[in-house]
Amino acid sequence: MLAEPRGFCAGVEKAIKALAWMVRIFEPPVYCYHEIVHNRYVVEQFRAQGVIFVDDVAEVPEGAPLMLSAHGSAPEVVAAARARGVVVDAVCPLVTKVHHELKVRSEKGYTVLYVGHAGHEEAVGTMAVAPAAVRLIETDADVDALDSLAAAGTPVALLAQTTLSHDEWRHLMERAKARFPELWMPNRSDLCFATTNRQAALKHAARSADAVVVIGSSNSSNTVALAAVASASGCPRVLRINEAAELPDDLSGTVAVTAGASAPESLVAEVIERLAPKAGVVVDSVTTEDEYFPPPPELRELLRGLAVTLEVLNAPADALDAADPVAGDRSLSAATVLSELATR
Ligand code: SF4
Numbered sequence: 001m002l003a004e005p006r007g008f009c010a011g012v013e014k015a016i017k018a019l020a021w022m023v024r025i026f027e028p029p030v031y032c033y034h035e036i037v038h039n040r041y042v043v044e045q046f047r048a049q050g051v052i053f054v055d056d057v058a059e060v061p062e063g064a065p066l067m068l069s070a071h072g073s074a075p076e077v078v079a080a081a082r083a084r085g086v087v088v089d090a091v092c093p094l095v096t097k098v099h100h101e102l103k104v105r106s107e108k109g110y111t112v113l114y115v116g117h118a119g120h121e122e123a124v125g126t127m128a129v130a131p132a133a134v135r136l137i138e139t140d141a142d143v144d145a146l147d148s149l150a151a152a153g154t155p156v157a158l159l160a161q162t163t164l165s166h167d168e169w170r171h172l173m174e175r176a177k178a179r180f181p182e183l184w185m186p187n188r189s190d191l192c193f194a195t196t197n198r199q200a201a202l203k204h205a206a207r208s209a210d211a212v213v214v215i216g217s218s219n220s221s222n223t224v225a226l227a228a229v230a231s232a233s234g235c236p237r238v239l240r241i242n243e244a245a246e247l248p249d250d251l252s253g254t255v256a257v258t259a260g261a262s263a264p265e266s267l268v269a270e271v272i273e274r275l276a277p278k279a280g281v282v283v284d285s286v287t288t289e290d291e292y293f294p295p296p297p298e299l300r301e302l303l304r305g306l307a308v309t310l311e312v313l314n315a316p317a318d319a320l321d322a323a324d325p326v327a328g329d330r331s332l333s334a335a336t337v338l339s340e341l342a343t344r
Contacts, residue, residue, distance in 0.1 A: 001209060001256045003201040004285035007268060008334055009194030009261040011092030012037045014293040015070035016334035018090045020341055021299055023049045025306065026065040026086075033057055033081065034069040034121050036090065037262035038220035040242055045338055057081045071121040072099060074128030088298045094162055094192040095122055099129045101186055105157040106130035110184065111149055113137045115172050116161035120221055123161050143175045150179060157184040162192040163222035163261070165229055166199055194261045195222050197287055199229045202258045205284040206230045210253030211237040213275075215267050216260025218242075223260030230256070244270040251275065256284075265335055292330050300326065 008016075015036050022030045028050025035043050035053055043053065057077055060066050063085035068078065072095035081087045105112050112134045116123035127134045137143060149156065158176050160169055169191055177183050206212050212230035216223025223240060230238040235256070241247060244267070255275055259268050272281060294300075 001205050001254055002268070002272075002281055002283045003198070003205040003256055003258040004283050005194070005197045005201055005287065005289050006257075007259040007261070007263055007265050009192070010289070010291040010293045011070050011094060011192075011194070012262050013334040014092070014295065015090035016042065017329065017332065017337050018088060018296050018299050019046060019051065019067050020334075020337045021295070021303070022065055022067055022088060023051065023341065025302065029064070031060045031064055031066045032069060033060075033066060033073060033077065034071060035219075036067065036069050038071075038217050038223075039260070039262040039264070040217050041264060041267060042262060042338065045341060049341055049344070057084060060084055069121065071095065072125040074125050076128065077125070086302070088296050088302070090296055092162070092192075093293055094190075095126070098126055098159055098162065098190050101157075101159055101190070102126060102129045102134060105159075105184065106133035108155070110155045110157040111135065112157045112159055113143075113146075113176055114159050114161075115164065115169055117164075117221060120161065122163070122221070126159075126161070137172055137176065140172075140175055143172065143179055146179060155182070155184065156180045159186070160190040161221065162190055163195050163220075163225060164191055165225035165232075166191060166196065167232055168225070168228070193289070193291060195225065197289060198222065198226060198258065198261065201284065201286045202226055202229055202256065203233050204286050205256035205258070206233040206235045208254060209235055209256035211235065211239065211251050212256045212258070213247070213251075213271060214238065214240045214258055214260065215242075215271060216240065216263040220260045220262050223263070226258055226260060241271070243267055244274040247271065247274050264338060266339070294326060295329060 019036050029052045032051050032053050054060060057080050065086045066081055068081060068089040070090050070092050072091040102112055114127055114134050115137045118136060212235045214223060214226045227238050227240045257271055
């Protein structure tokens with residue numbers, strides 16, 4: 001039983017396509033701050049194309065092309081990156097929205113409780129927007145430890161990492177609300193549409209499954225959240241795997257399959273092939289997604305410059321079309337881009 005939606009979200013599509021453009025425009029190496037998305041297969045594909053992933057922009061030589069990952073970066077990292085040379089920021093707009101919420105609330109004098117996971121790139125980048133105003137909340141104990149804040153009577157807001165499990169978020173939100181009845185929250189939670197839809201789809205599929213297989217990397221927050229959702233819905237066996245080769249041989253009955261937002265559909269196809277279901281595949285769809293995020297503005301600017309150069313050089317029309325970052329981008333999937341890269 002294939003849960004739908006699953007796999008690449010609009011933010012991941014945007015980031016992968018943007019890094020693929022960088023690989024095509026520049027001589028290697030292209031640098032990327034943090035894994036472009038948290039998926040081992042995707043990262044290895046780009047490594048094979050000469051992309052070097054770094055955890056400190058100081059490791060990037062002056063002037064070398066640099067991409068910032070989809071998870072969003074701390075303001076000081078963005079500034080340091082821009083000071084070094086060519087930078088394209090592939091941050092997902094839904095992460096940028098949380099950065100903005102934190103900035104605005106902190107400027108209004110709020111203390112902001114941020115529900116997230118310590119050390120995850122998105123949480124690190126977001127909290128760096130207003131470090132003095134933000135408190136990380138991971139557990140009940142973190143909420144309970146806010147005595148002095150409750151006594152101080154300053155306004156309190158609640159924000160979240162976009163990829164949490166809904167159950168985890170709701171539990172901590174309710175606990176925080178009980179502690180701070182005047183708590184400010186955005187009209188809709190910060191958990192993004194892709195997180196919400198993939199969890200809803202898996203919850204539905206898991207109800208009638210004997211086992212659930214979640215495809216994705218262990219450092220992918222939304223993947224880990226999917227595995228938690230499947231366990232919480234009572235499925236007796238939940239497996240998180242990177243690839244088909246990790247599947248055990250003893251799976252039987254109905255197996256529900258999903259993939260985290262950074263896991264490509266090619267991995268899903270390999271898992272289905274390995275499972276070889278005797279009764280075929282049923283797609284269990286709870287909704288459709290048509291969200292689309294256009295290429296980062298810095299990339300559009302770079303490609304516009306390239307197009308002008310090609311025009312001056314009297315390049316043929318197809319070369320000019322190839323350098324247009326927007327035309328056709330919506331209908332071009334990151335999966336296609338990845339498979340084309342692999343054959344370069
Ligand atoms: Fe953006 Fe959500 Fe995808 Fe993260 S999971 S890249 S926040 S759409």
